[in-house]
Amino acid sequence: MKKLILTATLLMAFSTSFAADYLVNLIGLDENGKELNIPIKSKKWKKRMSKVFKRVGGDVLPQIRSYSSNEKFAFSQFDLGLYITMKFGIGIFEESPVKLAMKVEPYFKLFFKK
Amino acid sequence: MKKNILIATLLTLVTFSASAKEGHLNPYWFGDSIDKSADQNDNLNSIDSFLNGVVDSTVGALNEFDAEPVAKATKNGWHLAGFQTSLGVGFSGNIGILAFGGTKIIEIDWARKKQEKKEKEEELESSLPVVTINENHTKADLNKALDPVVRQLVETGRVKDEKEFRKNLSVVSNDFYAYAKGLSTTRSNYVWRAGKIRLDLNFSASGKIATAGPLVKLGVDVKLRLEFARIMAKAQSDNKAMTDLNAKERKIARETRNLLDSLSYEVTKSYDELEKSYNMDVHDMSFKIIEVALGMSVEGSVGVAKLKGSVVPSVFFTRHKLSSSTPAVADKAADNGTINLIVDNSDAGIAVDKGLKESIFKLKRKRIRKGMKKAMKFAYKFAKKMSKKAKKRQERMAQGRRVKMPKWIVKKIRSQYKFEVGGSIGPVKLKAIPHLSIYWVNKIK
Structure with a gap:
């Protein structure tokens, strides 16, 4: 019985340790209409998004604040659509080990409001 | 002892078989069947791990940005209010964050939980002329x-x-x-x-x-x-x-x-x-x-x-x-x-x-x-799952860090579908262009 509990505990611990960093797949079509998949760990993806938020937010927010203080610009929402260009290297493609780095451009929208 | 080994092996097999189609939407959603025997396939559990990853990375990055000095509200009040990302589904049903060309199946809008006023469901949309x-x-x-x-x-x-x-x-x-x-x-x-x-x-x-x-x-x-x-x-x-x-x-x-x-x-x-x-x-999202x-x-x-x-x-x-x-x-x-x-x-x-x-x-x-x-069933199940995951994630963070965390929630989910010539409707895949969209909006109070 003890062994059974131990086995079950180990199995659970094993799966939990994996669950901490999930795989988020990046997906899309290339210029020829062929499907592409790039698996990436969620922690790595979070780091990249965080970097973008800091960079874009850091650049954009002061600009909006400065424009907004000028009475000529009376707007209440600022939408920013952006592609994040990233390069992924050899051996990470699901279907074939492509030799060259691949450009990935996920599209996001950021909404800034008053 | 043999019994224990057998149980452990079975457990492992169950784990293995359950993850065999991990990250893929069940073919049930793309076919014509809607009978009850298919219920075990329509729970979206196969994309649980992917959704956890999306929630963790998005909420984590948004929270990190909130901790930045530039994100602090100023006198004129400008701040990052929302974030939108899109998901796509490949030809074999694998789901992912849309990162190249292709049609989106799901569009997710994130927003802060505390809103000054109840907003219109489309307020986060682009301000076109x-x-x-x-x-x-x-x-x-x-x-x-x-x-x-x-x-x-x-x-x-x-x-x-x-x-x-x-x-x-x-x-x-x-x-x-x-x-x-x-x-x-x-x-x-x-x-x-x-x-x-x-x-x-x-x-x-x-x-x-x-x-x-x-x-x-x-x-x-x-x-x-x-x-x-x-x-x-x-x-x-x-x-x-x-x-x-x-x-x-x-x-x-x-x-x-x-x-x-x-x-x-x-x-x-x-x-x-x-x-x-x-x-x-039953959940925070409302079919709008x-x-x-x-x-x-x-x-x-x-x-x-x-x-x-x-x-x-x-x-x-x-x-x-x-x-x-x-x-x-x-x-x-x-x-x-x-x-x-x-x-x-x-x-x-x-x-x-x-x-x-x-x-x-x-x-x-x-x-x-x-x-x-x-x-509608797909939209309902997806919205419910996504909203629950985002909520739970925030609760876990708040408990673990014992600090008051800014709360980002799923504000709106738009899912897209395509009519097949036979008359059935399925979630749209990368190459197809949708005919129909279903919107769920969070009931922020």
Whole structure:
């Protein structure tokens, strides 16, 4: 019985340790209409998004604040659509080990409001 | 001991088999089946890990940004209020964050939990130049409203060829007006009713209309939105509504009316059936809108078209309160009737029949209803799962760190579907262009 509990505990611990960093797949079509998949760990993806938020937010927010203080610009929402260009290297493609780095451009929208 | 090893092996096998299709949507969602035996396949558990990853990375990054000095609110109050990302589904059903060209299946809007006021469901949408009309406006009024927009676009140099721009705009705005008149004369009293028609136009600087496709990035120079919002409960009479329409436009208006009435019934009936199986108020998200694209065949017949984002108008159905004057959902014509699906030459995979020759495919309403119910079920399950995961993640963070965390929640989810020629409806894959969108909105108080 003890062994059974131990086995079950180990199995659970094993799966939990994996669950901490999930795989988020990046997906899309290339210029020829062929499907592409790039698996990436969620922690790595979070780091990249965080970097973008800091960079874009850091650049954009002061600009909006400065424009907004000028009475000529009376707007209440600022939408920013952006592609994040990233390069992924050899051996990470699901279907074939492509030799060259691949450009990935996920599209996001950021909404800034008053 | 042998027993223990057997149990452990079984556990491992179960774990292994459950993760065999990890990250893939079950084929059930793309097929025609909706029977109860499929229930074990429709729980979306196979994409749990992926969704956890999306939630963790998004909420984590947003929270990290909030800790930055630049994110702190200033006197004039500007701050990051929302974030939108899109998901796509591959040909074999694998789900991912849309990172290259392709059609999105799901669009997720994130927002802060504490809102100053209850916002409209579409407030997070892009602030395009919008020209809005209602039943009281004539065609001349629409043209009058468009004129200053055209002049501004020409004066600012965003449109180089004014003549070409005006010519193209006039063609699409006249058709748009005819669709709008179809809506204004629709007498449907079903609980789900069409209330708005929208046309998002994308023009190039040369004044030509630009259409987006799965592989085309929308980087056009000029965007313009035309909207007709119905404000009267009572339908307008043909005599009053159609005085300034020519023969072709009258045909569009009449056919739009018939289509909207049929769709109104099908949406209401599907929702009613879904409501019997699921408690729609059980989670934070609320089923708000169904968007369907309208199109015209070569012969001028109106039907359900692809949501191409330009030239093709969308009609929005919203839920109205049930009143004593609302008829019971029963339409004798529905079970044997059909609804037009506009097909074009790019649908080369469709077997040739008399429907294709006319650019119209007749979809059986019974099958549409079945597919629509399935689409609603998918939207319901996805919205519920996503919203719960985001909420739980925030709670875990707040408990673990013992600090007051800014709370980001899923504000809106838009899922997209495609009609198959057989009449079933499935979540849209990367290459396909959707016909139908379902919106769930968070009930922020």
